[in-house]
Amino acid sequence: MEAVLERARRVELLLLDVDGVLTDGRILILSDGREGKFFHFHDGHGIRLARQAGLTVGLLSARSSEATAVRARELGLTICVQDARDKLTAGRRIADDCGVTLEQMAYMGDDVLDVPLMPHVGLAVAPVDARPEAKAVAHWVTDACGGHGAVRELTDLLIQARSSGEPNHDR
Numbered sequence: 001m002e003a004v005l006e007r008a009r010r011v012e013l014l015l016l017d018v019d020g021v022l023t024d025g026r027i028l029i030l031s032d033g034r035e036g037k038f039f040h041f042h043d044g045h046g047i048r049l050a051r052q053a054g055l056t057v058g059l060l061s062a063r064s065s066e067a068t069a070v071r072a073r074e075l076g077l078t079i080c081v082q083d084a085r086d087k088l089t090a091g092r093r094i095a096d097d098c099g100v101t102l103e104q105m106a107y108m109g110d111d112v113l114d115v116p117l118m119p120h121v122g123l124a125v126a127p128v129d130a131r132p133e134a135k136a137v138a139h140w141v142t143d144a145c146g147g148h149g150a151v152r153e154l155t156d157l158l159i160q161a162r163s164s165g166e167p168n169h170d171r
Helices: 002-009 041-052 066-074 087-098 132-137 150-163
Strands: 013-016 056-060 079-081 105-108 123-126
Touching: 002 123, 002 150, 013 087, 013 150, 041 056, 041 150, 056 066, 056 087, 066 079, 079 087, 087 105, 105 150, 123 132
Parallel strands: 013 056, 013 105, 056 079, 105 123
Antiparallel strands: none
16 A cells, blocks of 8 residues: 555646546436436536536546536546547647646546556556456555445545655545
């Protein structure tokens, strides 16, 4: 855990996949063709707290969804990159735009499209229910599943690493 904390202390930018990380991976298609997603309040509040602690937070998704764009706006996120099938290239571009290195980035992903970016970032994280390929390259795997508090677990770790160097496991 000390190695994870050391990595977390260097993070300035947190990027999150959406489906399977901020959601449980299910997609609701309504009869009129509109898409809906379930987002967990704890994850959203964790994102707000991370931003208050000085972290830049953004979303990086391989899919395009109006529900994702709406959630990003609700959370006050200015980084919301969708339709990014090449997440390594997109992640590098976002880091450059934010003036940080990949070593200063944390990324949470859950599936094979996330794997190319994960080994290049300072802190790669996967939810416990992620695909084995993503967990294999993660520096840390959360106790919570995607869409059920995994992001909050990560934001709590990052905030604690920034403030005191010790994670808060008393959630």
